[in-house]
Each structure stands twice: as C-alpha cells, then as structure tokens.
Amino acid sequence: MPELPEVETITNDLKKRLIGWTIKGVWSDWPRYFTKSGGWPKVKRILVGRKILNINRLGKNIIFNLSEDYIMAVHLKMTGHFLLAEPKKTNFIHFFIKLGKGGKKSQLYFSDVRKFGRIIVGQSGEVMARPEIKKLGPDPLVITxxxxxxxxxxxxxxxxxxxxxxxxxxxxxxxxxxxxxxxxxxxxxxxxxxxxxxxxxxxxxxxxxxxxxxxxxxxxxxxxxxxxxxxxxxxxxxxxxxxxxxxxxxxxxxxxxxxxxxxxxxxxxxxxxxx
Ligand SMILES: [Zn+2]
Known part of the structure; x- marks a missing residue:
C-alpha cells in the first residue's frame, strides 16, 4: 500500500503538472468510489468545470483544492495510483479526468487494480470534517x-x-x-x-x-x-x-x-x- 513517500512523490509530480488546469470531463466505471460523496452523477456535476488550484498531501491522502471551494480527497488504499500518460493497458483504469488549459489538453488516469481506492468530493468544509480526514494525526515530517x-x-x-x-x-x-x-x-x-x-x-x-x-x-x-x-x-x-x-x-x-x-x-x- 502506498505510504507517505509514495503519496508525497505522486503529489509533488501532479502539483508540478496540473495546477491551473480545468477539469473538462470525467469518466468512471466504478461508481462505488463515489457513494460517500452522494453518488457518481453528483460528483460528475461538481467536478466538470472546476479548476485545480492546489494539490497537497495529507497523511496518505492526496487533496485536490478545486475552484469554488471544492475538494477532491483521494486515498490510494491498496493499489491506487495516478498516471499522466495513457497506459498501454487501460483495464486497470477506473476513473479518468480530461483537463484543459488555454488550448492545451491533458489527462489524469486513476489506475486501481483492486478498486479499494477512496475518493471523496464535496465542499471543502464538508470533506475536511469527515472522520477519515479530520481524525488524522500529525505528519511525521512536520512535528519534532x-x-x-x-x-x-x-x-x-x-x-x-x-x-x-x-x-x-x-x-x-x-x-x-x-x-x-x-x-x-x-x-x-x-x-x-x-x-x-x-x-x-x-x-x-x-x-x-x-x-x-x-x-x-x-x-x-x-x-x-x-x-x-x-x-x-x-x-x-x-x-x-x-x-x-x-x-x-x-x-x-x-x-x-x-x-x-x-x-x-x-x-x-x-x-x-x-x-
Ligand atoms: Zn540484525
């Protein structure tokens, strides 16, 4: 399971590439990721049109700060990871985001063989108040x-x-x-x-x-x-x-x-x- 160094690596790489990009479209074949956020249709409505303002690690979570005070909090769990380039085999991709900036296009793939990943989307106050986020202890790289x-x-x-x-x-x-x-x-x-x-x-x-x-x-x-x-x-x-x-x-x-x-x-x- 990805831990702090793996999540930090992913977060830093995504931060360098995706800040300022706007979500143009989303796709998923695993609606169970989104049951905690009110279901896939709702998540789709929230995500499309939002701009990525920041990306940070919180424990083992990747927190995407989106425009209009929305957050997408992703926990990779057992096998989840993000890919910026289209993988050769796409059968492990269960969530996909199309991005745009000016005339440029990009994409973000969520690869997750076991499908245990956890994705929470909502208003930042709501997401940060959820027990799995709120109860997180301090970060070992921050405390003395x-x-x-x-x-x-x-x-x-x-x-x-x-x-x-x-x-x-x-x-x-x-x-x-x-x-x-x-x-x-x-x-x-x-x-x-x-x-x-x-x-x-x-x-x-x-x-x-x-x-x-x-x-x-x-x-x-x-x-x-x-x-x-x-x-x-x-x-x-x-x-x-x-x-x-x-x-x-x-x-x-x-x-x-x-x-x-x-x-x-x-x-x-x-x-x-x-x-
Ligand atoms: Zn020994």
Whole structure:
C-alpha cells in the first residue's frame, strides 16, 4: 500500500503538472468510489468545470483544492495510483479526468487494480470534517521528536500498532514502520509505554530519516506502485528488513516475520530489543 513517500512523490509530480488546469470531463466505471460523496452523477456535476488550484498531501491522502471551494480527497488504499500518460493497458483504469488549459489538453488516469481506492468530493468544509480526514494525526515530517514523544505518552500497546495508527501519526504504514523499528533496534512487539524516551526519540529520528530517503528514491515499488510517469520507486532495492524474510542482517541475525494485529511485521530478532 502506498505510504507517505509514495503519496508525497505522486503529489509533488501532479502539483508540478496540473495546477491551473480545468477539469473538462470525467469518466468512471466504478461508481462505488463515489457513494460517500452522494453518488457518481453528483460528483460528475461538481467536478466538470472546476479548476485545480492546489494539490497537497495529507497523511496518505492526496487533496485536490478545486475552484469554488471544492475538494477532491483521494486515498490510494491498496493499489491506487495516478498516471499522466495513457497506459498501454487501460483495464486497470477506473476513473479518468480530461483537463484543459488555454488550448492545451491533458489527462489524469486513476489506475486501481483492486478498486479499494477512496475518493471523496464535496465542499471543502464538508470533506475536511469527515472522520477519515479530520481524525488524522500529525505528519511525521512536520512535528519534532518532542512532539512525537508527547503524543506517545499515555498510548498503550505494541509500538508497531501505535506507529500504524493514523490518528497518532498520519502517513506511516507497514514498510516504513518496519524499517524504522529495525534502525532504532526496537522489537515490533515492544510495549510503547515501556520503551525509554531516548529510544523513542531515536525511533522518531530514524523514521523521519527513512521517509526522507524513500522520498529521494521516489518511494517503494513491491508490486503495484508507480509514479505518475509509470515508473517504479527505488527504495525497495535499498530496504533493510521489509519483505526480506530469511535474509541475513549485516549483524548476523536472520530477518523473521511476526503478526502484529493483522499486519505482518519484519524484524531481526538479534538486533531488535523487546521492551
Ligand atoms: Zn540484525
């Protein structure tokens, strides 16, 4: 699933290309995307004629600010991603936007093999007040390590689950939580309330470091993720433990997996301490 670095990469690329363009037409063969926004006919009426004023990332959401105070908030979920050029195979495209600027034409394709993506369209106040948007925690690239520590105080439970909780911190998922816990040498099953503050600060710094590194490498492609040009992200080739079960860690351990909640966590039992 695309996480903060992948969504950041997509958002930045779309921002460079699409600000100031007007939506001339829309198409979808998956009306279920729009049930939360009052249905496809309504969404179509709202979108056509709107100008794209800004595009920003909020957690794992891409927020399109449109003219007349409308917003389109897209969560890519499992397999969603945007393409600016028409893909060779169009069978995974379930939402499509035609754009125009002056006499120029462009298009934006939403590719989504599994069709789990979530698209919310409406007046900005309404969209931002929705629980899945409003309840999002702070962004790890914005807060300080002290704010991270303050936020974790009083949180009980496994550190891995705490990191994945979008109301605690927005944007982190399975890949980067595994990588950061490995770098900070903290076992994913550790109880958040038992980890010393210094170790939590280290965890935060490692998390920010790995997110920034992945943004430079344009994200992680294990299977589906592509940037808007259709290219894969390179972080997967530089990952440390994620999806490396059975591989040797440089310090002699072997990467193992364990279920934390419903998610598979990758870790090195030799390096990572259980608190
Ligand atoms: Zn190790």
């Amino acid at each position: 390590s002290q704010e991270f520590l303050d936020g974790i105080v009083g949180r009980r439970g496994r550190i891995k689950s705490v990191l994945l909780n979008q109301e605690f911190l927005a944007g982190v998922g399975n890949i980067y939580s595994d990588e950061a816990l490995y770098l900070a040498k903290i076992h994913p099953l550790s109880r958040a309330e038992k980890i010393p503050s210094q170790k939590l600060k280290l965890l935060f710094n490692k998390l920010v470091g790995v997110l920034e590194k992945s943004i430079k490498l344009r994200g992680t492609t294990r299977q589906d993720y592509r940037d808007p040009a259709g290219k894969k992200g390179d972080y997967f080739n530089q990952r440390l433990v994620y999806a490396k079960k059975g591989s040797k860690c440089p310090y002699g351990g072997t990467v193992e997996t364990i279920k934390v909640g419903s998610r598979t966590s990758h870790f090195c039992p030799k390096c990572q301490i259980l608190y």
